[in-house]
Amino acid sequence: MSWRAELLAVWAVVVRNALMASRNVFFFFELLFWPIVGVLSIGLMTRFLHLTPAQASFVLIGTIALSIVNVCQLEVAYAVLLDVWSKSLKHQFLAPIGIRHLTLGSWLVGMARGGVLFLLLAALGWWAFDFRVLAPGWLAVAVFLLGCFLNAWIVGVFVCALIALFGNRAEAFAWASVNLVLVLAGLYYPVSVLPEPVATVAAAIPLTYFLDAYRAHFGFAPEFRAPIATGLALSVVYAALAHWCFFAAIQRARRTGLLLKMSE
Amino acid sequence: MLAIDAHDVTKTFKSGWLRPTRTAALRGVSLTVPRGTIVGLLGPNGAGKTTLLSILATLLTPDSGSVRVLGHDVVRDAARLRRRLNMASGRPSFLWSLRVGEIVAFYGRLYGLSGSKLRRRVDELIELCELGANRRTPYSELSTGLKQRVALAKSLVNDPELLFLDEPTLGLDPDVSVRVRRHIADLRSQRGITIVLTTHYMREADELCDEIAFIKAGRILARGTPAELKRRIRLGDVIALRLDPPAVPWLGEAPGVLRCRAVDGWVECTVDGAEKRLPDLLRALSAEGIAVRNVRVREPELEDVFVELAR
Numbered sequence: 160m161s162w163r164a165e166l167l168a169v170w171a172v173v174v175r176n177a178l179m180a181s182r183n184v185f186f187f188f189e190l191l192f193w194p195i196v197g198v199l200s201i202g203l204m205t206r207f208l209h210l211t212p213a214q215a216s217f218v219l220i221g222t223i224a225l226s227i228v229n230v231c232q233l234e235v236a237y238a239v240l241l242d243v244w245s246k247s248l249k250h251q252f253l254a255p256i257g258i259r260h261l262t263l264g265s266w267l268v269g270m271a272r273g274g275v276l277f278l279l280l281a282a283l284g285w286w287a288f289d290f291r292v293l294a295p296g297w298l299a300v301a302v303f304l305l306g307c308f309l310n311a312w313i314v315g316v317f318v319c320a321l322i323a324l325f326g327n328r329a330e331a332f333a334w335a336s337v338n339l340v341l342v343l344a345g346l347y348y349p350v351s352v353l354p355e356p357v358a359t360v361a362a363a364i365p366l367t368y369f370l371d372a373y374r375a376h377f378g379f380a381p382e383f384r385a386p387i388a389t390g391l392a393l394s395v396v397y398a399a400l401a402h403w404c405f406f407a408a409i410q411r412a413r414r415t416g417l418l419l420k421m422s423e
Numbered sequence: 424m425l426a427i428d429a430h431d432v433t434k435t436f437k438s439g440w441l442r443p444t445r446t447a448a449l450r451g452v453s454l455t456v457p458r459g460t461i462v463g464l465l466g467p468n469g470a471g472k473t474t475l476l477s478i479l480a481t482l483l484t485p486d487s488g489s490v491r492v493l494g495h496d497v498v499r500d501a502a503r504l505r506r507r508l509n510m511a512s513g514r515p516s517f518l519w520s521l522r523v524g525e526i527v528a529f530y531g532r533l534y535g536l537s538g539s540k541l542r543r544r545v546d547e548l549i550e551l552c553e554l555g556a557n558r559r560t561p562y563s564e565l566s567t568g569l570k571q572r573v574a575l576a577k578s579l580v581n582d583p584e585l586l587f588l589d590e591p592t593l594g595l596d597p598d599v600s601v602r603v604r605r606h607i608a609d610l611r612s613q614r615g616i617t618i619v620l621t622t623h624y625m626r627e628a629d630e631l632c633d634e635i636a637f638i639k640a641g642r643i644l645a646r647g648t649p650a651e652l653k654r655r656i657r658l659g660d661v662i663a664l665r666l667d668p669p670a671v672p673w674l675g676e677a678p679g680v681l682r683c684r685a686v687d688g689w690v691e692c693t694v695d696g697a698e699k700r701l702p703d704l705l706r707a708l709s710a711e712g713i714a715v716r717n718v719r720v721r722e723p724e725l726e727d728v729f730v731e732l733a734r
C-alpha cells in the first residue's frame with residue numbers, strides 16, 4: 160500500500176468519526192457536561208476540605224487527565240463500536256482497511272476532542288479555582304497531553320480487541336476500562352499510598368509516569384526516575400501489544416464468523 | 424480465464440463453551456466461475472450460500488480447501504484481493520447518521536480516491552443508482568429500496584472486477600426489483616464485471632444468470648445453465664387444464680402422467696412429454712364427457728427445479 164493510500168485510509172476514518180461525533184447528542188455530554196461537572200465537584204471538594212493550593216492542583220490534574228483519557232479512548236473504541244451498533248462491520252473489513260488506519264484515524268479525532276476539552280477545563284480551573292494548569296509551560300503541557308493521549312489510544316485499542324473477540328457483550332469495557340486506570344494510576348493520590356502488589360501494577364501503567372512528571376512542575380517530588388522516558392517506553396510496548404491483540408481478534412472473528420454475526 | 428477457482432472448501436461453525444456444537448456449513452464445495460459471467464448460488468435457507476459468498480469475499484476463512492479469486496489466494500493474499508472486489512447485501516446496513524453521499528465518499532477514500540476524482544465518482548454512482556434526490560438524506564431515514572441502492576452504489580465505488588450480490592432484491596417492490604435487475608445485467612454487459620449472486624427468486628436467477636449452482640446442506644448438488652438444469656432434472660412438461668367438472672380422480676393414473684395437482688381452479692398435470700400426451704388426455708377426457716374449457720402447456724420453471732432439488 161502506498162503512503163498516499165495509507166494516509167487516505169486514515170483520513171477516511173477521521174472524516175467519518177468527526178461527522179458521526181458532530182451528529183451525536185451524547186457528544187455534548189462526553190465533551191462538556193461530565194468533564195465540567197467532574198472539575199467543578201472535585202474543585203469544590205478541595206475547598207470544603209481546605210486543601211493547600213498544591214494539594215488542590217494535585218487532585219485537579221488527576222481530574223483533568225481522567226476526562227481527557229476518557230474522551231479520547233471512547234473515540235478510539237468508536238472505531239469498532241460505531242460499526243457494531245450500525246451492523247456495518249463487514250463492509251468495513253471488506254474494504255482494504257487495516258486496523259492501523261482505524262485506530263490511528265479515530266485517535267486523531269480523539270486527540271482533537273481531548274485537546275479542546277483540555278483547554279476548556281484549563282480555563283474553568285483558572286476561573287473557578289485559580290488553578291493554572293498551563294503554568295509549567297507549553298512543552299510540559301504537550302508531554303502531559305501526549306501521555307494522556309497515548310494511554311487513551313492503548314485502552315481504546317484493547318477495548319476494540321475485546322469487542323472483536325466477544326462481540327457486543329464486551330461493549331461495557333468501553334466505559335468501564337477508564338475507571339480501572341482511575342484506581343491504579345494515582346489520579347487522586349500518589350501511588351506510594353497503594354499497598355505493595357497494587358503499587359507494582361500502578362508502576363506498569365504509563366499514565367502513572369506522565370502524571371508524576373507533570374505534578375513535579377507543581378512542587379511534588381517525583382516518585383519515579385526518568386518518568387517521561389519510562390512512560391513513553393511503556394506506551395510503545397503496550398501500543399504494539401494492543402494492536403497485535405486487535406489484529407489477532409479480527410483474524411479470529413474471520414475464522415469463527417463473528418465478523419458476520421456482528422453485521423446481522 | 425477464471426474469476427473464481429475453489430476446490431474442496433469446507434467450513435464448520437462452532438458454538439457454545441461448555442457443550443460446543445458444530446455445524447458444517449460447507450462440506451467440500453468446488454466452484455469455478457469464468458470471468459465476465461453471472462453465476463447464481465441457489466439453495467434453501469441454511470444451505471451454505473452466504474458462507475460460500477463470504478469466504479470468496481475474504482470475510483470468512485475456510486477450514487480447508489483452496490480458494491483463488493482473481494488469481495489471489497483468499498487467505499494469504501486477502502489484502503490485495505480486497506481492492507479488486509466488492510459486495511452488496513440485500514440486508515444492507517451503514518452508519519445511520521451518515522448521509523448517502525458521505526457513505527459513498529467514505530468507502531471511496533478507503534479505495535484510494537480523493538479530491539475531484541472522488542467527487543466525480545460519487546456523483547456518477549449517485550446518478551447511476553438514482554439517489555440524486557436523497558444525496559443529503561441520513562441513512563437511517565431511507566426506505567428499504569433506497570438503502571439497497573446505497574449498498575449497490577457503495578459496491579461499485581472501486582469499479583470492482585468481481586461483485587458479490589447477496590439477495591440483491593430482497594424485500595424490494597416489483598418495479599424497483601426490475602430496475603435493480605436491469606442494473607445488474609448492465610454491469611456485466613457494459614463493464615464486464617463478473618457477478619456472483621445469491622437469490623431466493625427463481626425468476627431473477629433465470630433472467631440474470633449464465634450459470635446456476637444449486638447448494639444444499641453445504642454441497643453443490645447441481646450446476647449448469649438454467650436450461651440445462653431443467654433438462655437434467657427431467658421434470659417433464661406441465662399441462663394445465665380447466666375442466667368441467669373440475670375434479671377428475673383418474674387423471675393422475677393416466678399413461679405418461681407423472682403427477683397431478685389442483686392449482687387455482689386448474690388441474691396441473693406433469694407429463695413425460697406434452698406433445699405426445701396432450702392429444703391422448705384430451706381424447707380420454709372427451710370420451711368421459713368432461714368438458715375442457717382451457718388448456719395451457721409450459722416447460723418446467725427454475726422454481727420446479729428448486730423444489731425438486733430441495734426435496
